[in-house]
Amino acid sequence: MVRPAGGIHYDIISLVKRYIISKREILRRKRDFAKMLGCMYVAGCLVLIDLIAANGAVAGIAMLAVALFFAVLIWVTNRVLTGQEWWVYVISGTKLERRSGAASRTIDLKDATSVRVKRTARGYIRTMYFSGSGWRMDVSGLADFDGFRDRVAGLATRARFVDRREAPIDFDSPWWYVFFGALLGAAFGFAIRSVVAADADALRIARYVIAAFVSVVGIFMIIWRPTRYEYGGKSWFDYMLGAVLLAGGIVAFLA
Secondary structure (H helix, E strand, C coil), X not given: CECCCCCEEEEXXXXXXXXXXXXXXXXXXXXXXXXXXXXXXXXXXXXXXXXHHHHHHHHHHHHHHHHHHHHHHHHHHHHHHHHHCCCEEEEECCEEEEEECCEEEEEEXXXXXXXXXXXXXXXXXXXXXXXXXXXXXXXXXXXXXXXXXXXXXXCCCCCEEEEEECCCXXXXXXXXXXXXXXXXXXXXHHHHHHHHHCCHHHXXXXXXXXXXXXXXXXXXXXXXXXXXXXXXXXXXXXXXXXXXXXXXXXXXXXX
């Protein structure tokens, strides 16, 4: 078996094609996520700098708690992405198999009713979505995505094939996550300032609205498990995050 630089493995005996994950893409995702959270933290602190200075130790503890929370998010995300580096997609005949460690999942491309290709603003393939009767699989981060797409197009003959480009925002630009993180941080900072300046009735209404929103998002994560399609069919992350959000919403509502 040989492994060309393009990211495809050719098994000469069975003519099975194996597509590996791009380590460069995984590294980009890790960096961009950490960059976004870092800019979000700094922007929020800058917007609240006078409140932080006025509240001394209490503000310091809150800042440390947020920093630790962001650090845990980055660590968990890096663990998930590192695990994806070893995934392999294998096409044998009309079968597409995703091998992720000891687990695997196989779909038959001839049973696919829809294949959607989502491209970046630069024209690169970001994700491919496969769906059929009662099933769905998402594929992203391949080293040779164009070759994979061309191969699949010739096998999923019954599927409605849609190849489209995203909105004209370059999400792969290193500056996008700096801007987006700073925007989120500033928005949260101004929201906190508004809460501090609000009266008791406004605070109570805001608490109920936030509690309801967080609870609905938690229920959505538990029921629909949106990340399971791309991350190997595992639902533990959806269940965990959904449970935390739902519990947080209930606590906020009853407090």
